[in-house]
Amino acid sequence: MNFRLVFRVTGKTLMVLSMTMLLPLLVCLIYRENPVPFLLAIAITGGVGLLLSLIRSDDHFFPREGFFAVALIWLLVGACGALPFYFCGQFASYIDCFFEAVSGFTTTGSSILTEVESLPHGILFWRSFMHFLGGMGVLVLTIALMPSLGGRTLHLMKAESPGPIVSKLVPKASQSSKILYGIYCGMTIVEIFVLCLVGMPWFDSVVNSFAIAGTGGFAIKNISIAAYGSPAIEIACTVFMLLFSVNFSVYFLILCGKIRQALRSDELKFFLIVVAASTVLISFNIYSMVGTAGDSVRHAAFQVASIISTTGFASTDFNLWPEFSKTILVLLMFIGACAGSTGGAIKCSRVLLLLRAIRREIRQIIHPRSVNVVKLDGRVVDEKDLRSTMIFFAAYMFITLAAILLVSVDNFSFGTTFTAVVTCIGNVGPGLEMVGPMGNFSAFSGFSKIVLSMCMILGRLEIIPVLVLFSGTAWKKS
Amino acid sequence: MKIIIVGDGKVGFALAEHLSQEEHDVTVIDTNDDALRRASEALDVLCVKGNGASLSALREAEAGSADVVIAATSMDEINMVCSLAAKRLGAKYTIARVRNVEYAKELSLLKDSLGIDLVINPENAAAVEISRLLRFPPASNLETFCRGRVELISFRVREEDFLVGKPLSAQSSQIQELPMLFCAVEREGEDVVIPDGSFVPRVGDRLYLIGQPTGLTAFFRLLGRHTPKSRNVFLVGGGRIAYYLAAILDRLGVRVKIVERSEERCRVLSEALPHATILCGDGTDQQLLEEENVAAADAFVALTDRDEDNLIISLYAMQQGIAKVVAKSNRQNYAGIAHAAGLDSVISPKLITAGQILQVVRGMQNSKGSVMNALYKIADGHAEAMEFVANETTRYQGVPLKELKLKKGILIAVLVHNGRIIIPDGSAVISAGDTVIIVSRSHGILDINDIYDDALLDLGGVQ
Numbered sequence: 053m054n055f056r057l058v059f060r061v062t063g064k065t066l067m068v069l070s071m072t073m074l075l076p077l078l079v080c081l082i083y084r085e086n087p088v089p090f091l092l093a094i095a096i097t098g099g100v101g102l103l104l105s106l107i108r109s110d111d112h113f114f115p116r117e118g119f120f121a122v123a124l125i126w127l128l129v130g131a132c133g134a135l136p137f138y139f140c141g142q143f144a145s146y147i148d149c150f151f152e153a154v155s156g157f158t159t160t161g162s163s164i165l166t167e168v169e170s171l172p173h174g175i176l177f178w179r180s181f182m183h184f185l186g187g188m189g190v191l192v193l194t195i196a197l198m199p200s201l202g203g204r205t206l207h208l209m210k211a212e213s214p215g216p217i218v219s220k221l222v223p224k225a226s227q228s229s230k231i232l233y234g235i236y237c238g239m240t241i242v243e244i245f246v247l248c249l250v251g252m253p254w255f256d257s258v259v260n261s262f263a264i265a266g267t268g269g270f271a272i273k274n275i276s277i278a279a280y281g282s283p284a285i286e287i288a289c290t291v292f293m294l295l296f297s298v299n300f301s302v303y304f305l306i307l308c309g310k311i312r313q314a315l316r317s318d319e320l321k322f323f324l325i326v327v328a329a330s331t332v333l334i335s336f337n338i339y340s341m342v343g344t345a346g347d348s349v350r351h352a353a354f355q356v357a358s359i360i361s362t363t364g365f366a367s368t369d370f371n372l373w374p375e376f377s378k379t380i381l382v383l384l385m386f387i388g389a390c391a392g393s394t395g396g397a398i399k400c401s402r403v404l405l406l407l408r409a410i411r412r413e414i415r416q417i418i419h420p421r422s423v424n425v426v427k428l429d430g431r432v433v434d435e436k437d438l439r440s441t442m443i444f445f446a447a448y449m450f451i452t453l454a455a456i457l458l459v460s461v462d463n464f465s466f467g468t469t470f471t472a473v474v475t476c477i478g479n480v481g482p483g484l485e486m487v488g489p490m491g492n493f494s495a496f497s498g499f500s501k502i503v504l505s506m507c508m509i510l511g512r513l514e515i516i517p518v519l520v521l522f523s524g525t526a527w528k529k530s
Numbered sequence: 531m532k533i534i535i536v537g538d539g540k541v542g543f544a545l546a547e548h549l550s551q552e553e554h555d556v557t558v559i560d561t562n563d564d565a566l567r568r569a570s571e572a573l574d575v576l577c578v579k580g581n582g583a584s585l586s587a588l589r590e591a592e593a594g595s596a597d598v599v600i601a602a603t604s605m606d607e608i609n610m611v612c613s614l615a616a617k618r619l620g621a622k623y624t625i626a627r628v629r630n631v632e633y634a635k636e637l638s639l640l641k642d643s644l645g646i647d648l649v650i651n652p653e654n655a656a657a658v659e660i661s662r663l664l665r666f667p668p669a670s671n672l673e674t675f676c677r678g679r680v681e682l683i684s685f686r687v688r689e690e691d692f693l694v695g696k697p698l699s700a701q702s703s704q705i706q707e708l709p710m711l712f713c714a715v716e717r718e719g720e721d722v723v724i725p726d727g728s729f730v731p732r733v734g735d736r737l738y739l740i741g742q743p744t745g746l747t748a749f750f751r752l753l754g755r756h757t758p759k760s761r762n763v764f765l766v767g768g769g770r771i772a773y774y775l776a777a778i779l780d781r782l783g784v785r786v787k788i789v790e791r792s793e794e795r796c797r798v799l800s801e802a803l804p805h806a807t808i809l810c811g812d813g814t815d816q817q818l819l820e821e822e823n824v825a826a827a828d829a830f831v832a833l834t835d836r837d838e839d840n841l842i843i844s845l846y847a848m849q850q851g852i853a854k855v856v857a858k859s860n861r862q863n864y865a866g867i868a869h870a871a872g873l874d875s876v877i878s879p880k881l882i883t884a885g886q887i888l889q890v891v892r893g894m895q896n897s898k899g900s901v902m903n904a905l906y907k908i909a910d911g912h913a914e915a916m917e918f919v920a921n922e923t924t925r926y927q928g929v930p931l932k933e934l935k936l937k938k939g940i941l942i943a944v945l946v947h948n949g950r951i952i953i954p955d956g957s958a959v960i961s962a963g964d965t966v967i968i969v970s971r972s973h974g975i976l977d978i979n980d981i982y983d984d985a986l987l988d989l990g991g992v993q
Binding site: 115220222223224225227431434436 | 550554555556557576
């Protein structure tokens with residue numbers, strides 16, 4: 053392991069992170085709030101980053117360095133992102149701050165705060181801005197801003213990008229990340245204007261746009277989007293949540309004028325079918341509760357979009373819905389968004405691959421001599437990719453089960469424990485019962501909060517990089 | 531520039547590596563998943579799976595907007611069809627690797643209608659390079675500039691050489707007066723350096739010399755290492771390089787013996803090369819080599835497909851006291867091992883081809899500036915030697931070299947002014963029409979103007 057290189061990359065990323073804190077600092081100054089928490093955080097993060105980036109190293113970048121660096125960076129980014137919360141004094145402990153920051157960067161949106169409306173604007177802005185940064189990836193930003201990281205930054209991008217098969221849009225990695233960030237920022241700006249147009253206040257629309265763009269879900273109202281009570285806002289949010297959970301390469305293809313190729317994506321079709329089916333089923337199920345057909349479809353669509361995109365906003369308290377609807381939502385927490393989007397969880401393309409692999413297995417048993425390949429978008433999927441998809445799924449499930457066991461020590465109901473873990477590892481945000489859309493995570497013990505924070509990072513980085521960080525052999529020099 | 535490489539084999543991968551390091555947008559097309567995986571993991575390139583001769587794969591790689599399409603699959607026919615298809619889609623420049631001996635002879639007729647702008651034949655290029663070495667055995671490597679009027683050679687310093695331990699500026703006047711220049715030094719475990727007068731050669735250094743062939747010959751006479759041209763050459767391995775090499779040597783009246791394992795291939799060779807002795811047998815078998823009295827040959831060239839075999843039998847040949855031993859090895863790390871074992875002449879067709887194509891690509895990037903006539907990768911690819919022709923766009927004409935501030939690691943090695951070859955001193959000047967040979971440790975020099983360090987010059991007030 054080339055630790056010097058890992059530290060240098062980490063240092064550069066922390067420097068970029070400290071620069072991003074200038075924006076919430078600006079918000080502080082505009083609203084005439086106390087800028088000291090941010091000044092301290094910038095000084096500490098920037099200082100540590102500068103010291104680490106001064107380490108001299110060669111550029112021999114191999115996959116293990118990439119994975120190791122990404123996992124380490126996400127832990128440290130969480131720790132540094134927590135500093136403004138810690139210094140502002142409104143949080144009970146540093147563990148709470150760490151949980152909140154990790155929840156922000158991993159675009160989970162689970163909060164330990166019982167009351168958010170009284171927080172200063174700067175802190176509210178930072179919470180949502182973390183979603184925006186974490187959505188596309190902290191390292192992708194670093195690569196886009198600092199191409200000088202050395203030749204083989206691709207390993208970093210690979211470790212951070214979601215989805216079973218990572219492909220670039222254009223030949224150069226740094227160019228690729230610039231295009232992705234361009235699409236991302238462009239869509240976010242459009243969203244800010246649309247939300248303003250449908251009647252959301254300026255500050256709220258900026259902050260909520262960040263939360264939706266990163267598919268995070270930190271709300272700035274205690275009862276989330278329901279607080280606005282406006283169907284138009286809910287519909288706009290639904291549309292944008294769905295847009296941000298589509299693979300960004302689809303948008304790239306559309307921008308290049310290859311609309312037909314873009315719409316041919318199997319994953320996109322699967323995603324839309326799942327969204328439509330869930331919406332219809334939930335609409336019928338909650339019809340008797342809600343009363344009108346329009347309202348039930350609107351609420352069903354909002355909640356489905358919110359959960360499958362792993363945003364986690366709520367337009368109503370779905371914890372009160374019938375069991376069938378709640379179960380559908382929990383299943384959606386496992387499926388998650390498309391690969392290559394800002395959403396989390398297992399990802400539609402993996403679910404699709406697994407279903408097709410199962411179909412192949414059955415066919416193989418019926419016709420033992422038949423040779424079958426698994427295809428996605430009309431292309432044969434390599435057996436190695438298929439294998440890693442299966443391993444990912446198994447690891448995801450094992451880690452979920454282990455985390456449930458660890459969190460159950462706190463002695464909350466099974467529904468609370470189970471959905472808390474599922475929602476954290478899927479980077480969704482709300483669960484059911486105590487951690488439902490109107491609840492929060494403050495009642496958990498410090499230990500559980502750390503376990504859940506780890507689940508969030510495991511989920512965001514798609515497990516394997518974090519396991520590399522904790523495997524003993526990766527730490528050895530040779 | 532946007533470059534598409536079809537075929538991710540040895541040459542394709544090496545090209546992708548060099549071109550992506552020079553900041554080009556490189557897309558690689560291949561049918562083999564494993565090869566693509568290796569490229570996508572090691573290099574910053576885009577990989578497309580598919581048959582490079584099919585329009586769909588070329589369209590996916592956006593060949594229509596490509597500046598250069600390089601067809602380097604193992605099949606000549608695919609490479610030709612690929613060039614044709616790419617050209618029809620709108621690619622600006624196509625390069626095809628054509629290795630087949632029959633095609634290579636007849637291709638000039640087909641080239642235009644197939645839409646191929648440049649044909650490369652790595653095996654032929656390697657054979658030409660080896661034949662040069664055999665004509666000048668003391669050199670480990672030899673490159674030519676100005677149509678052979680200037681040569682760049684390298685050799686290893688031995689214990690008995692009088693160069694050892696004395697700075698270059700303190701060497702005897704006989705050496706100083708020769709029309710040649712020490713232009714680069716490779717030393718075990720260190721970066722390549724461009725030596726100045728205070729440089730002290732050590733045993734084991736690999737020195738690069740540039741100058742007129744007569745000067746270089748005189749230098750090796752002084753060094754006591756002069757050996758005449760090889761007259762009797764032993765080749766092991768009867769592949770394409772061996773064929774091209776034997777054909778060249780045959781024209782020069784050199785006696786050639788080729789050992790080849792496959793009987794069928796032996797028949798083909800014996801038909802095509804009537805003057806050569808073709809032996810069917812295992813070239814790695816010592817007994818066979820002894821039977822054929824390999825020790826009597828004055829040059830030995832190992833050209834089998836296996837790099838490992840080539841190195842081992844070359845070492846055996848050196849042990850037999852053969853004056854000149856050359857081995858083919860495509861793996862760069864093996865070259866280092868070979869040098870350590872005292873085997874100096876290692877030829878890599880891959881590296882030669884990469885140099886040829888880089889020259890074309892840089893020339894296209896710099897269509898308005900000075901013309902690049904040649905580019906060679908020397909010192910295992912760590913340095914480059916280039917030949918330019920200065921024209922009116924070249925800056926600082928007429929300024930003496932001693933007043934110019936050049937970037938670090940750059941040497942103006944030779945000037946050819948009105949047909950006269952000059953090893954420049956501080957008072958020499960560059961003027962339009964001159965041929966300028968530059969040795970550089972940094973990559974990506976496209977134009978003579980790229981060698982000037984403008985920041986330093988402005989401070990000095992020279993314009």
